[in-house]
Each structure stands twice: as structure tokens, then as C-alpha cells.
Amino acid sequence: MNILFLCTGNSCRSILAEATFNHLAPAGMRAMSAGSQPTGEVHPRSIALLEREGIATESYYSKSWDNLPITPDIVITVCSNAAGETCPAYLGNVLRAHWGVDDPAKAIGTSAVIDAAFIEIYKILRKRIEAFLALPPATMAVKELLQNQLNLIGKIK
Template sequence: MKKKVAFICVHNSCRSQMAEAWAKKLGSDVLEVYSAGTEEYPEVKPLAVKVMEEEGIDMSSHYPKLLRDIPGEVDYLITMGCNVECPYIPCSYREDWGLEDPSGGPIEAYRETRKLIKDKVEDLIKKINK
């Protein structure tokens, strides 16, 4: 049975979207993946979409979702580094990745965040497969 994992940040416009995309690409055999934010936002950041396209991952159909749009309980809850009070969602395991938000920065900041997220998703999949 696949494990439900949710990636959460404030706007669901960058880091959590990248994490969702990586997890779907790398862990689709073991993960049921969601992402959401705590506040509404109009779109996924265009630079986030662009840097994921560089890795062959299409996020063009992604859109920001809110907590109410995902299951009310998950196996793994991963917060991106909210810089605010992170939300409570019932889960078996919770972890905060403490990632800086590259929003407003140069494309290189997005690329670095993309790499950090990929590494962390790979580690999460290994942990789940143990």
C-alpha cells in the first residue's frame, strides 16, 4: 500500500510544488503525493516551473492548493520551512525541511532549491522503503 505524503508551505507556489513533482517522478511506486499551502496564492512561480522543466518534469498544469484540498490525514507530513506556525495535520511522521524560499531571487536560487528538494525526496523514499 502506498504511503500518503503531503508537502506543505505557505503559498504552495514553489518549494512544495517542486517536492510534489519530484516525489511523483521518483516515488510513484511507493507514494501517494499531495502538496498544499496555508494561504491562497494565484499561481505556481514561473521560475519554479522553468527549473523543473530543465529536469524534464512538467509542472505547467500545477496550481496552488490549500490544506482543505488534500486528505485530512497523511502518513508523512513534510513542511518546507514555513517561517510561521506550521499547520497541524494528523500524520504518523512529521519533518520540517527548513528550506529557504527562492521566490524573488535569481534562477540559480531556484536551481539550488530544486537540487536540495530532490536530495531530500530521495532520502524520504529510502526511509519509507526500509
């Protein structure tokens, strides 16, 4: 099963989700991330946070949804802008869910305040990913059940 975490810039939230998912996922499940208007770089605080969590970072970069190596089975938007955008036609027949979280790159204040914003978003995304990975195989096998669970998971804080 291939999951696409989608955000407009593909520099913070979708990268955090992709790396965390791949760190936790069993064999046979893989995440990728992309953006409709990628910034071209991963936010340095995202990389630093992932490294502090013991998650490998060397293969992650900001990329366009036009250049995906495979068609995903599930598309999960993590920002409101991406949720409202029209996805490329080849993504038309996939399950979709919105797991929106605030953009930590827009946090203002001291370095500690900004770091706290990144940590909070990471924790929310990790809880959602863990809930997804804990779904029983029977739920994963039925499209309607999986869609319902994906929607519910998107409400976890």
C-alpha cells in the same frame, strides 16, 4: 504512502517537492502539496525549472490545505512559516518533519542569480527526496525509525 509537502503560499518550494517526489517515487507512493495561505498560482520559474528537468508540470497548481483529496501519512514542511503554523485537526495524527529551505521567490538580482536560487533549492529538495526514497522498507514500517530518518534527512544540504 501519501506525503504532503506544506508551505505557506504553495507556489515554489512545496510544488517543486511535490512534482519531484512524484517524478521519482515508485508505485504506491504519492506526494501532494498545499499551503495555509495559497497564492493561487505556481511561480513561473518553478514550472520552467521542472520542465528543464524533464518533470511533468501540467497537473500542479497552488491549493489550500483545506482541500486535500486524502489525509496524508506524512506532512513535511518546507518553509519555516508553515512549520510553526497549527495544522488542520484532520492532520493531527500523522508523522511530521521539517525540511526547511529558503524561498527562491525572494531572491533578488539578475535573472541568472534568481534562476540559481531556484536551482539550489531544487537540488536540496531532490537530495532529500532521493534519501527518503532510498530508505529500507524496514525503516518505513516502524514509525519511530521513520520519524528519526525524516528528521535527519531534513538536515541534508
